[in-house]
Amino acid sequence: MRTTRFVVAIALGCALAQGADWPTDGGNPQRTAWQKDEKILNKDNVKNLKIVWKLQLDNKPIEMHSLFPPLIADKVNTANGPKQIAIVAGVSDNIYAIDVATAQILWKKHFEYPPPARRGRPTDPLCPAGLTATPVIGPPNANGTRPVYAMAGDGEVHTLNLADGEDLAAPYQFGYPFGKSYALNFWNDVLFTTTAQGCAGNPNQIWAINVKDPAHKVMTFHPKSGGLWGRTGAAIDEDGVAWAPTGDGRYDPATQTYGNGLVGAKVVGNELKLQDYFIPKNWAWLQSRDLDMQVTPAIFKFKGKELMVAASKECRIYLLDTKAAGGDDHQTALDRTGLICNEEVNFASAGIWGALASWEDAQGTRWVLSPFWGPVHPDYKFPVSHGPVTHGAVVAFKVEEKDGKFKLVPAWMSRDMDLAEPPVIANGVVYAYGSGEDTEQAYPDRGLDDNSPERIHDSTHAVLYALDAENGKELYSSGDQIKSFVHFGGLSIANGRVYLGTFDSILYCFGLEGK
Amino acid sequence: MRYTASMRTLLFLLATVALAQPPAGKPPLRDRAAAGDPDAQFTLGKNYEAGRSGLKKDYAEAASWYRKSAEQGNAYAQASLGILYHSGKGLPHDDLLSEMWFIIAAERVDPNDRQTIVDMRDSVAAHLKPEQIAEAQRLALEWKPKKNP
Numbered sequence: 224m225r226t227t228r229f230v231v232a233i234a235l236g237c238a239l240a241q242g243a244d245w246p247t248d249g250g251n252p253q254r255t256a257w258q259k260d261e262k263i264l265n266k267d268n269v270k271n272l273k274i275v276w277k278l279q280l281d282n283k284p285i286e287m288h289s290l291f292p293p294l295i296a297d298k299v300n301t302a303n304g305p306k307q308i309a310i311v312a313g314v315s316d317n318i319y320a321i322d323v324a325t326a327q328i329l330w331k332k333h334f335e336y337p338p339p340a341r342r343g344r345p346t347d348p349l350c351p352a353g354l355t356a357t358p359v360i361g362p363p364n365a366n367g368t369r370p371v372y373a374m375a376g377d378g379e380v381h382t383l384n385l386a387d388g389e390d391l392a393a394p395y396q397f398g399y400p401f402g403k404s405y406a407l408n409f410w411n412d413v414l415f416t417t418t419a420q421g422c423a424g425n426p427n428q429i430w431a432i433n434v435k436d437p438a439h440k441v442m443t444f445h446p447k448s449g450g451l452w453g454r455t456g457a458a459i460d461e462d463g464v465a466w467a468p469t470g471d472g473r474y475d476p477a478t479q480t481y482g483n484g485l486v487g488a489k490v491v492g493n494e495l496k497l498q499d500y501f502i503p504k505n506w507a508w509l510q511s512r513d514l515d516m517q518v519t520p521a522i523f524k525f526k527g528k529e530l531m532v533a534a535s536k537e538c539r540i541y542l543l544d545t546k547a548a549g550g551d552d553h554q555t556a557l558d559r560t561g562l563i564c565n566e567e568v569n570f571a572s573a574g575i576w577g578a579l580a581s582w583e584d585a586q587g588t589r590w591v592l593s594p595f596w597g598p599v600h601p602d603y604k605f606p607v608s609h610g611p612v613t614h615g616a617v618v619a620f621k622v623e624e625k626d627g628k629f630k631l632v633p634a635w636m637s638r639d640m641d642l643a644e645p646p647v648i649a650n651g652v653v654y655a656y657g658s659g660e661d662t663e664q665a666y667p668d669r670g671l672d673d674n675s676p677e678r679i680h681d682s683t684h685a686v687l688y689a690l691d692a693e694n695g696k697e698l699y700s701s702g703d704q705i706k707s708f709v710h711f712g713g714l715s716i717a718n719g720r721v722y723l724g725t726f727d728s729i730l731y732c733f734g735l736e737g738k
Numbered sequence: 739m740r741y742t743a744s745m746r747t748l749l750f751l752l753a754t755v756a757l758a759q760p761p762a763g764k765p766p767l768r769d770r771a772a773a774g775d776p777d778a779q780f781t782l783g784k785n786y787e788a789g790r791s792g793l794k795k796d797y798a799e800a801a802s803w804y805r806k807s808a809e810q811g812n813a814y815a816q817a818s819l820g821i822l823y824h825s826g827k828g829l830p831h832d833d834l835l836s837e838m839w840f841i842i843a844a845e846r847v848d849p850n851d852r853q854t855i856v857d858m859r860d861s862v863a864a865h866l867k868p869e870q871i872a873e874a875q876r877l878a879l880e881w882k883p884k885k886n887p
Binding site: 506507512554562666668669 | 780784788789790791792793794795796814817818821824825827847848850851853854855857861864
């Protein structure tokens with residue numbers, strides 16, 4: 224193994240008996256990004272957060288991509304006893320299993336395959352030629368073995384034993400070679416992913432495959448849109464409907480064209496069928512200004528209903544009912560916010576990007592969280608804020624119901640962050656980060672020239688923040704401790720540890736000394 | 739390194755050329771815009787604003803093409819002109835003229851998009867005195883579409 228490893232500080236007396244997992248991107252199939260079982264980190268002690276260890280992995284970055292959000296599983300029975308394991312995928316077709324207590328690599332898998340016939344344009348940040356879907360950890364089988372489902376860059380799904388990395392099944396084709404699949408989700412034996420940007424000729428659609436189907440039939444639903452590029456793929460509701468934003472495009476129900484909206488598709492028999500959809504009334508404006516709906520929704524229960532929130536680069540949030548998204552006309556949300564940001568109607572470096580989040584506090588208040596890029600809209604006011612916001616921030620809303628009407632009520636806005644990315648929540652603390660990446664796609668002297676080398680050169684470094692989830696007050700900042708930026712990475716949290724992988728293929732583990 | 743850079747440039751140029759190719763039987767976008775097609779003028783303006791389809795990012799050019807389209811009655815171009823007047827990109831910052839174009843656009847846009855334009859109109863109005871809003875309304879009332887200005 225050529226991995227160069229350096230451990231800054233090994234956790235002292237690491238507690239292994241916590242039992243919380245983070246088995247999928249966004250924490251759960253509903254993509255709420257809420258760690259319900261955190262018992263170590265809290266509002267009082269998070270100010271003492273520090274880098275417990277950082278690990279240099281031998282993953283080679285491709286375009287701007289490097290490490291995807293770690294998955295965490297506790298109490299995994301290994302040959303050397305139970306361990307808490309972090310599974311980290313790298314874009315150059317690597318899967319690493321790391322012992323969280325010692326920062327040791329327990330096993331590594333590198334996927335090899337013949338070069339696919341097509342690939343994205345070299346230097347194009349949109350279409351890296353490699354593994355792009357965050358894997359997912361499935362539930363244990365009868366003998367307690369837990370599978371890791373990972374899709375290699377050639378589109379094959381590998382089923383690995385979480386404990387030792389051995390193959391549990393022969394690989395099978397699911398995605399499109401170098402087709403840029405988004406984070407895998409898992410529901411009732413079915414893997415889901417989404418695709419966007421038409422990488423290597425890949426169609427933009429929702430994909431599903433039953434891992435127990437001997438024929439491994441690939442099921443798809445194609446919304447005929449610009450791309451389903453919600454950062455954490457599809458979110459799945461209680462009926463197994465996979466919801467994904469459709470990106471730029473037209474809306475024409477007569478021709479089953481569902482651009483600039485949110486579609487929900489479900490496995491029926493051995494086909495993936497459209498169940499419902501939501502298209503904002505101003506979809507034509509969104510298309511005319513390239514403000515596509517492109518954010519993975521968060522799905523949650525509230526007062527006996529299952530609701531979800533969705534958003535777009537236009538910078539407003541929609542509250543929807545999963546049982547009737549958009550109502551009878553598919554275009555009427557339960558509520559929609561005003562414009563939170565993007566006053567200049569910028570298509571590249573402003574608006575809401577990535578994924579949303581939701582949690583419920585001890586009093587039963589349901590919260591919705593959103594990151595955004597760029598300055599806050601001067602007309603949108605939050606009762607609590609923490610200084611001027613010009614580069615991005617995280618905002619929080621309370622979900623309220625009165626006389627059968629559901630509303631998103633603004634609660635707080637965080638401090639300024641350099642391109643705020645999707646937050647995660649645990650034990651009353653919101654963890655967020657500014658990615659530090661350069662997002663410029665067009666230049667006055669050249670026009671559109673979205674190229675990785677220039678964007679990498681102009682990127683800075685990520686900063687992790689911990690915020691009080693009740694009011695957004697900053698409780699911790701990593702300052703300049705993280706040395707590189709993050710593109711398509713993400714936060715994970717379990718058992719007192721917060722993880723973030725950066726472009727230079729370093730995995731950071733933040734925690735408390737002695738915990 | 740040089741090879742990579744050359745390949746990148748070549749591929750970028752090829753992609754640019756490919757993007758600039760009109761659908762079969764349709765004149766190029768710039769020709770249609772120059773011939774007075776307001777939809778083409780809006781798209782060309784948007785391409786200049788975003789700096790894409792082989793064009794340099796140029797807010798002044800964007801404003802120029804938006805204006806040609808807006809004067810003919812394209813509501814998206816009218817709203818886009820309102821955005822540029824408010825931000826001061828490609829045009830001198832002028833909230834009165836921004837408000838005027840948003841008022842005009844709100845009257846003409848598809849009903850499904852109206853609220854979006856109204857939100858922007860009202861946002862700009864918050865920066866104006868009542869007499870300036872009245873002046874913007876007067877100018878909007880007097881405005882008449884022109885055929886291919």
